[in-house]
Amino acid sequence: MERADIVIIGGSAAGATAAVSCKRRNPGKSITVIRQEEQVSIPCGIPYIFGTLGSPQKNLIPDTLLTSNGVQIVISAAEKIDRKRKLVHTAKGEQISYDRLILATGSSPVVLPIPGIEKENVFIVKKEVGYLQKMLEEVNKSSDIVIIGGGFIGAEFADECKKNRQANVTIIEKLPHCLQLAFDDELCIEAEKVLKDRGIKIVGNDTVAAILGDNKVKSVRLTGSEIKADVVIVSTGVSPNTELAARAGLRVDDMTGGIVVDRYQRVEGDADILACGDCAMKVSYYNGKPLKTWLASIATNEARLAASNVFVTQYAGLGVVGVFSTQIGELAIAAAGLTERQALAEGYDIVVGQAKAPSKHPGGMPGAVPTSVKLIFSKNNGVMLGGEASGSISVGELINVISACIQHNMTAYQVSLFQMGTHPALCASPIAYQTVNAAEEAVMKLR
Amino acid sequence: MERADIVIIGGSAAGATAAVSCKRRNPGKSITVIRQEEQVSIPCGIPYIFGTLGSPQKNLIPDTLLTSNGVQIVISAAEKIDRKRKLVHTAKGEQISYDRLILATGSSPVVLPIPGIEKENVFIVKKEVGYLQKMLEEVNKSSDIVIIGGGFIGAEFADECKKNRQANVTIIEKLPHCLQLAFDDELCIEAEKVLKDRGIKIVGNDTVAAILGDNKVKSVRLTGSEIKADVVIVSTGVSPNTELAARAGLRVDDMTGGIVVDRYQRVEGDADILACGDCAMKVSYYNGKPLKTWLASIATNEARLAASNVFVTQYAGLGVVGVFSTQIGELAIAAAGLTERQALAEGYDIVVGQAKAPSKHPGGMPGAVPTSVKLIFSKNNGVMLGGEASGSISVGELINVISACIQHNMTAYQVSLFQMGTHPALCASPIAYQTVNAAEEAVMKLR
Structure with missing residues (x-):
């Protein structure tokens, strides 16, 4: 049985930042990060693999960030938290005991119950390098790409899919405009103009009724039309990964799906466990209400908060302001x-x-x-x-x-x-x- | 005799901003700007005339900024302020009465008492369009340019003089490094490296003993060496223009040379006169001590302060933080x-x-x-x-x-x-x- 003063589950933006910040703020403590992935994708960089960068290998959080700071990495899925014995069990059978545990299990893409979504060449935007590599190969061979969901990931994917590539690209967005959850109409329209000028088709106010084809996708049926597609990218949001926490008896918020934490990132009912990043519940800076906003920048901020409060209560977060930015074409x-x-x-x-x-x-x-x-x-x-x-x-x-x-x-x-x-x-x-x-x-x- | 509710003397960064901000904050009031210049140079843009922009005509504050806001412009030198009758006399014989007067008379380049500084092709960096045009023509013909003073203006001039031009460019700086009043050594060294990589020679820790030549400059003598020069640019700082204010009996600060103002930009001893920009005394954000810092961004901040306090006391300035930025090459x-x-x-x-x-x-x-x-x-x-x-x-x-x-x-x-x-x-x-x-x-x- 291994042991670390601080065990962190998850190695993406929140987990990696928590590890570095914990080490900085508590240089004498031993820290272990448990994560599933051999290699960790930079989450917000994923769309750029498909144009600007050209490979998932060019979009990685380097392990040296952790190892150079003396952080141990265990590559395995965390399967169970034994809160009584303060132990994490992994899929490979390891048991790692902790003094403090930080949950940074992230989020997974939402899979809408669209008929046909299981077909070949329908991709949800997973953060796994192997999956992204396969997706890139199919995108490179495609001539008709349909993107379901015109949020940040959808708009960025559309823009990137047009780089060095001749494919037709169409975004299907159920709201009137792309990016409408983040921006007022005038900015959405400005961004849409750039997308359209780059030859991208935008279908607003519409939803996908079915994804058609035999094994492999051939088209996408909307409420009143059909669009040819040999690749479909589903970017309809994410939901927090909280199974592990829930199995350990930690409370998950109904509205946001996040692990319930206080302003110090401490989980409810266990003084030795904190949570940060996409898996943790967030509240608004303005009114303290639960907030469905998931951003790497928020994740790192919460990770630093968790790190600063991990042994001593020091600083209560202000709640999430939420700062979004993107680039579409040159805009x-x-x-x-x-x-x-x-x-x-x-x-x-x-x-x-x-x-x-x-x-x-x-x-x-x-x-x-x-x-x-x-x-x-x-x-x-x-x-x-x-x-x-x-x-x-x-x-x-x-x-x-x-x-x-x-x-x-x-x-x-x-x-x-x-x-x-x-x-x-x-x-x-x-x-x-x-x-x-x-x-x-x-x-x-x-x- | 003309009259305006607010008369502003000076039409550069401070004066123009004060005019626009006064109009915004007091839309019902009449505003007149009295200034000497037919055309107003953007002060911090002046070095860029000599490379990137290529002409003083491309570096102007447009009059429409004022006229479109309903501000009157009087082009004439303000010669006298009659504080008793609340009148400004101009060189053209106009008399303009005011309810409130804002002094934004700016600064002038310091002319060091260097023997030979009066010679032809020795330029101080005046803000006058005609002077800058003549200076540009001489720089365009030159093969050996010496810049006295390695502050922002000197470093930027050196960089610009090397653009689209083959001339030798040398900076003489009395401190060990260029830009040393604004930055710690490491940034100065980084900037100097870029200047040197662009072929600019930097002579630090040295001063100019004399400027040599017949009518026209031929070389510059330092403490132990001599440098060939057919153009000399003197950029050794500025001093506030306060003659007009002093003649009107307003107090000028000994240390900084600025018109004494309070935190509301009101001059001492006259409730109807305010001053802002390079002509006004500044104090530090940190300790309230007088500060020899002149920047267009500070000028506009003070102008907005003056505008907000012109009729009603509203807001005391915090003192100057001082935010400097520049670009040298691509850095x-x-x-x-x-x-x-x-x-x-x-x-x-x-x-x-x-x-x-x-x-x-x-x-x-x-x-x-x-x-x-x-x-x-x-x-x-x-x-x-x-x-x-x-x-x-x-x-x-x-x-x-x-x-x-x-x-x-x-x-x-x-x-x-x-x-x-x-x-x-x-x-x-x-x-x-x-x-x-x-x-x-x-x-x-x-x-």
Whole structure:
């Protein structure tokens, strides 16, 4: 029987980060990561295997991240947690005892009960390297790709499937727009325009009634039409992996499907077990309500929280702000906190401020692209509730500026006086800096 | 005699922003900007005229920014402020009365008393379009360019002078390194390496004893050597333009040379006059001490502060954090708040956290470059004092994330649990996200 001070189950974003952060914060403690996969895919990098990267082997979290930090890796499925004896049993028959256990078992793609979904060449987006390799080979041979679900994974897959490849690509989305759960309509439409300009067909407001073909998929039947398909990619969301936890008697939240944890990432009813990442229940920064949001960045944040609270209660998480970003073609779009639609649905009285300016200044600097920011504030106290941005690569960090402002409950007034740096080759002009100007516009509406 | 509710003297970053922000915050008020220049150069864009942009005409703040907001422009030098009658007299004989006056008279380049500095083809970096056009023509004809002063303007000029041009370019810097007032040594050395790789010669720890030649410059004499030069660019800092204010009896600060203002940007002793931008005295965010820092981004922040306080006292500025960024070759470097050197000089006990990761993830994504973050925290309370970053274009907004954390006095612990978004094409991996990992490293040293 082996033993480690901290045992972590799962080796993806949450598990790997928890291991590194635990080691940093508790350098004297022994840490073992138990995971099923020989090799671990970078979860958010998976779509890029199919175009930009070209191979699942180019999208791995390297084991050296763990081993160079002195973390042990056990490759085996964790089968059972014996909470009384503080032991994890693996499929290979190992028993590993722990002082503290961190569950980071992740999530699995949702498999909708669509007739025919079991057919050959219908792929759900699993994180397994072998599966992804097979999927890539079929995508490379395909001429008609249908993607079910136009969220981040679906939109990114569509974009990547068009790179270095002649196949027809169609997205089927049951909502009116792709990416609608993350962005307000104007950004969805902007992204859809780029997808369409790249020759991708988008069918909104429709669902798949059946996947047709003999053994292998031949087409997809929608409510009123049929689309030829030799490959189908199902990207209709994920659900938390909680079987192991449930078998150990830990409570799973009905609404989100996540393992119930407190603000310290501690599971309910067992002081020695924490959970983080997609498998753990999340609550909103705004109102503490359970939240169905799964992101690698949230997973790593929770992993760091778990690591900091693993032996001593130190820091309660703020709840999830939620910061999303993606790139479609050359367009980068991002959102932090509540969209306008979400804020209204939550019952907020809101004001919106918007500003647009070139990403460099003067606007004639090579590579400058229009970059816009939209900020949403509570009408009653002026506090920022969320923000969205579109433009080019810098939007990835621009949205983190907005996230920082949200995490400090800054008001429109304060954001309008935010002290930023601006350089001609790197940012909008200080006169036109979008975040500040959007806030200033909101200030006027708040009076 | 004309009249405006708000008269602003100066039409560059501070003046233009004050005008737009005043109009937004007080839509019913009439606003007049008095300025000398027919056309206004974008101040921080000036070096880019000499390479990337190719013409002063491509580096202008457009008048439509003001006119489309209903702001009047009077092109004339303001000669006298009659504070008793609340009147501004211009060089063209106009008299414009005001209810409130905002001084945004900017700064002028320092002219060091170097023998020979008056010679032909010795240029100080004035913001005047005609002067810059003449300077550009001479730079275009030159084969040996010497730049005196290796601050931002000097380093950027050197880089730009090498674009599409064969001239020898030499920077003379009296400190050991270029950019040393803004960055710690490691970033200065990184930037100098890029400059040197581009064929630029850097002479550190040396000063110019004389500029030689007949009418026209032929060479520059240093303490122990002489360098051939047919063009000399003097970029040895700026000093505030305060003559007009001083003539009107307003107090000018001895140490910084700026018009004395309070945290609301109101000048001392006259409730109807405010000042902002390079002409106004600044104080440090950290300790309230006067600060010799002049940046367009600070100018626009002060302009918005002035605009918000012009009729009603609303909001006291926090003092200057100071956010610097630049691009040298393809390398972007940036700093916010105190550098390690500055923090030590201020007497802080500090800890430093550092992290480096590719700008995209996996690191094999095309265009990914190593991006590093260094954060400085107070050892006594863990509060972040400053940060520096190097990498590519996203560093322009990454440093603003750091600035947001500084403006909220976040501790290393809090920054290590910062909620950011990360996308493969836009940011470092969430596991490796530099700002969070640098903070986590510091957390360990703080215990």
